[in-house]
Amino acid sequence: MGESAKQSYIACRENGDVDVMSIMMSVGNDLESKWEKFDDDAFNGAWDVANYVSDYLTKRAGQEGCSCNYEVIEVEGFD
Numbered sequence: 001m002g003e004s005a006k007q008s009y010i011a012c013r014e015n016g017d018v019d020v021m022s023i024m025m026s027v028g029n030d031l032e033s034k035w036e037k038f039d040d041d042a043f044n045g046a047w048d049v050a051n052y053v054s055d056y057l058t059k060r061a062g063q064e065g066c067s068c069n070y071e072v073i074e075v076e077g078f079d
């Protein structure tokens with residue numbers, strides 16, 4: 001799932017897309033289209049992952065999110 005989300009993000013940015021909502025939709029749609037690969041081992045769904053990506057990008061940009069956002073955990077060495 002992480003590799004798929006990463007590839008979706010990279011594809012968006014390479015195409016000049018910087019809109020968080022658009023990137024979130026791309027990640028969610030890509031994951032959903034391949035979900036049979038992840039379903040047996042996943043504790044979350046495709047859109048949970050996409051929403052987390054959105055929350056992460058919002059926090060990373062220094063923007064304030066809402067109280068319903070996931071708690072974004074910074075992982076050392078992950079950029």
